[in-house]
Amino acid sequence: MTTSPASQSNNPPENDAVFFTRLRRAGVGLRSSEFVLHQFTTPEIRDTESKWWDQFQAEKARLGSGMLDVLLGPRGRGKTTLACMLIGCCCWRGQRPIYTTAADMARQIRLGFDEKADQQSRFESADLLVIDEYNRVAETEWADITTQEIIDKRYSHLRDTLLVTNMTTDAFLRGFNTSIRSRISQCGKILLLDGEDFRTGGGK
Numbered sequence: 001m002t003t004s005p006a007s008q009s010n011n012p013p014e015n016d017a018v019f020f021t022r023l024r025r026a027g028v029g030l031r032s033s034e035f036v037l038h039q040f041t042t043p044e045i046r047d048t049e050s051k052w053w054d055q056f057q058a059e060k061a062r063l064g065s066g067m068l069d070v071l072l073g074p075r076g077r078g079k080t081t082l083a084c085m086l087i088g089c090c091c092w093r094g095q096r097p098i099y100t101t102a103a104d105m106a107r108q109i110r111l112g113f114d115e116k117a118d119q120q121s122r123f124e125s126a127d128l129l130v131i132d133e134y135n136r137v138a139e140t141e142w143a144d145i146t147t148q149e150i151i152d153k154r155y156s157h158l159r160d161t162l163l164v165t166n167m168t169t170d171a172f173l174r175g176f177n178t179s180i181r182s183r184i185s186q187c188g189k190i191l192l193l194d195g196e197d198f199r200t201g202g203g204k
């Protein structure tokens, strides 16, 4: 059983409101921000015996290693929430992480087309970049190439990246660009979240 708290740091935020603001600025949605805030600030509600919690702790231990990890699993297994907990770890430490979806990242870069480099470098330089709904990345060739560029730059600079998708492991590996696949095999881990469906309270 893992009993360590959600995050340990010498430099925590002054209060809950500061932490919550950091989460929202990092792009975390309201539902996940509330969940993360409670996990970090209310120790008695933590379900420290769950597999999900152990997987979160294992992933947290990889932060700062320059990882390029993948979180896979069916709907409702807590993938987005676990990714947002990792964003929470960075926010707690005063770092600057970004949570986004593949579609939103492409949209933001496209909208700020004149300052494309600025938008792109924001995603390239974040301390942790979570790209959720990664299965939607290849909707256009332009979005696909831009995303690959961002991932490759982050890989070069040893910055942590987490891709999140509900594709199966096979489909993910088959559909994947070989250059990214090769990088994942070097410094990445594929983590499968296939426990209970938190939305319905049932299994698969």
Ligand SMILES: Nc1ncnc2c1ncn2[C@@H]1O[C@H](COP(=O)(O)OP(=O)(O)OP(=O)(O)O)[C@@H](O)[C@H]1O
Residues within 6 Å of the ligand: 031, 035, 052, 053, 073, 074, 075, 076, 077, 078, 079, 080, 081, 082, 166, 198, 199
């Ligand atoms: N460890 C947990 N304990 C209790 N509830 C959880 C946990 N993780 C997630 N949840 C809740 O379960 C619901 C689904 O979680 P989440 O959105 O993270 O799933 P997901 O795997 O990303 O699903 P999808 O594939 O549809 O995007 C949310 O309401 C979330 O608050």
Ligand SMILES: [Mg+2]
Residues within 6 Å of the ligand: 079, 080, 081, 132
């Ligand atoms: Mg999700």
